Amino acid sequence: MLNAMRRGVTFVLYQLTLMLGILxxxxxxxxxxxxxxLPVGxxxxxxxxxxERAKSRKHARVN
Structure with missing residues (x-):
């Protein structure tokens, strides 16, 4: 459960940084x-x- 939340929060932060980069x-x-x-990239x-690390941790625990 905690890993799913961490992965979700990380995904949201990734999406926000993409939006910030575009803006x-x-x-x-x-x-x-x-x-x-500027170090946006x-x-x-x-x-x-x-x-990607958070996502790979999920796959490592499932397999």
Whole structure:
């Protein structure tokens, strides 16, 4: 039960970071013109990795 909640929360956080990345796209493009790089891509990648780990833990316990 706790693992299912953790996996669900991780999935929601991953979806929120994807939404944040999409919403921040104009800001990131403008910042790139100014020579500044925003770490939004790394944030989305880290959230995706966390979700994949949570998902693989479920499969490891089932098998």
């Amino acid at each position: 921040m796209m104009p800001v990131a493009l403008f910042a790139r013109r100014l020579g500044v790089s 790394r944030l989305v990648e880290a959230a995706g990795t966390a979700y």
